[in-house]
Amino acid sequence: MSGVEEIDLTDLNRFAHGFPHDVFDRLRSEHPVWWHPPTANTPDGEGFWVLSRYADIVAAAGDSATYSSETGGDRSGGGTLIEDLPAEWAIGKLLNMMDDPRHAGVRRLLSPSVAPRTIQLIEDDLRQRAATIVDTALAEGDCDFLLDLAAELPLQAVAQLLGVPQEDRHQLFAWANVALDYDDRELGEATARTQRAVAETRAYGTQLLAAKTREPGDDLLSLAAHATIDGQPLTDMEKAMLFSLLIAAGSETTRNSIAVGMLAFIERPESWQRLREDRGELGSAVEEILRFASTTTYNRRTATRDTVLGEQRIRAGDKVTLWWSAANRDPEVFPDPHRFDITRRPNQHLAFGRGGHFCLGSALARMEIRVVFDALLDRVGTVELTAPVEYTRSNKHTGIRHMPVRLAAR
Ligand code: HEM
Known part of the structure; x- marks a missing residue:
């Protein structure tokens, strides 16, 4: 096995300084469908498959009958994390951990609110917000790019989309940070702090949903509060989970893409200069930021039946992880992939x-990244790191906790 048995993708220290692309380059070329044995760090004490090749990941993501986002075999828990989540509150209740037909039904309800045409309508508002955010940070000069710049627009936008009062957004941000980081715990562990953050988010969501049920507004939560599928309203659990999912998915991943993207530019001033000179490249720059940052590193599926992938026999019930970050550096698809x-x-x-779970917020995320970089290019001359970047300690999201910078106006 040429030493791959030393690889432990459940050792979060491996991810504490950014995504370990070297490890995945090796897996992709030597063992593209790799059985990760359980280690002392692995949740549930069981191994899982690791897919790192673009073609295999596309195949698995496109076959939700074989690769379920709920569960498979005779396991009771499941979901899209390496660790099994319980059936009571996650599996089949959270949109991204549901299979069709329920999944398709909920998606159909939400899709119009986040469709590109709808998102276009808020472009002017997002541009104004981005300009204010950049001007405020510029006035400070020295700031934390993550907190002061990257995090703000995604938070304001998701608050707007869901109908969350803007004054509560920082509290939600604080809860999501605690719930998604692994600064003081290991995979599969919950501390009193994370349990409290999850419970408080849910309680907040439940209250807000009750308010939207009484007095609906023109927002996504009001829509979820009143929607029906086959004549039945969503369950209270589904609605509460949807709120938590959208707050986390809507703020975390986009802010990290903005910050990791800016870091790439700081390290390559010639690319920054080029984009400033030719703003027509911003569309393709946004796609490259998304590819390069790949802030959602993986999602898991569970095999529902025995199958074969890349000459490996996968059994019903096996956990299978699809590493988007690795697929996005596959040299078969992306020439010179680390460039x-x-x-x-x-x-x-x-x-x-x-496939079927393709990000529901992609149009919003793309728009947010575009308008933030447009505002930065318009207003900021230089961005300089003043201390090392601090990454989140997680194998699920490539995230930045702090990124101290000095901004100078153009
Ligand atoms: C750059 C930012 C983002 C990235 C990298 C990202 C990444 C992803 C990925 C990889 C998935 C697929 C999960 C799977 O197959 O199991 C996903 C699903 C999802 N995303 Fe995003 N996302 C981003 C922004 C957003 C935003 C802004 C929102 C909400 C406003 C959002 C809401 C969702 C939802 C609801 C799903 C589940 C869809 C389903 O299961 O059908 N995401 N996202």
């Missing part, structure tokens, strides 16, 4: 996943 190339075309990256 950050804002003119890369084509760029059919998998940062938003693929």
Whole structure:
């Protein structure tokens, strides 16, 4: 096995300084469908399959009958994390951990609210917000790019989309940070702090949903509060889970893409200069930022039946992880894959996943990244790191906790 048995993708320290692309390059070329044995860090004490090749990941993501987002075999838990989540509150209740037909029904309800045409309508509002955010940070000069710049627009936008009062957004942000980071725990563990954050988010969501049920507004939560599928309203659990999912998915991944993207530019001033000179490249630069950052590193599926992938026999009930971050650096699809190339075309990256669970917020995320970089390019001359970047300790999201920078106006 040429030493791959030393690889432990459940050791979060491996991810504490960014995504370990070297490990995945090795897996992709030597063992593209790899059985990860359980280690001392692995939740549930069982191994799982690791897919790192673009073609295999596309195949698995496109076959939800064989690769379920709920469960498979005779396991009771399941879901899209390496660790099994319980059937009572996650499996079949959270949109991204549901299979069709329920999944398709809920998606149909939500899709119009996040469709590109709808998102277009809020472009002017997002542009104004982005300009204010950049001007406020510029006035400070020294700031935390993550907190002061990257996090703000996604948070404001998701609050707007869901109908969350803007004054509560930082509280929700704080809860989501605690719930998604692994600064003081290991995979599969919950601390009193994370349990409290999850419970408080849910309680907040439940209250807000009750308010939207009484007095609906023109927002996504009001829609969920009143929607029916086959004549039946969503269950209270489904609605509460949807709220938590959208707050987390809507703020975390986009802010990290903005921050990781900015870091790539800081390290390559010639790309920043080029984009400033030719703003027509911003569309392809956004796609390259998404590919390069790949902030959702993986999602899991569970095999529902025995199958074969890349000459490996996968059994019903096996956990199978699809590493989008690795697919996005597959040299079979992306020439010179570790190069950050804002003119890369084509760029059919998998940062938003693929298949039936393709990211519902992709149009919003793309728009947010575009308007933030437009505002930065318009107003900011230089961005300089003033201390090392601090990454989140997670194998699920490539995230940045802090990114101290000095901004100078143009
Ligand atoms: C750059 C930012 C983003 C990235 C990289 C990202 C990534 C992803 C990925 C990889 C999936 C697929 C999960 C799977 O196959 O199991 C996904 C699904 C999802 N995303 Fe995003 N996302 C981003 C932004 C957003 C935003 C802004 C929202 C909401 C406003 C959002 C909401 C969702 C939802 C609801 C799903 C589940 C869809 C389903 O299961 O049908 N995402 N996202």
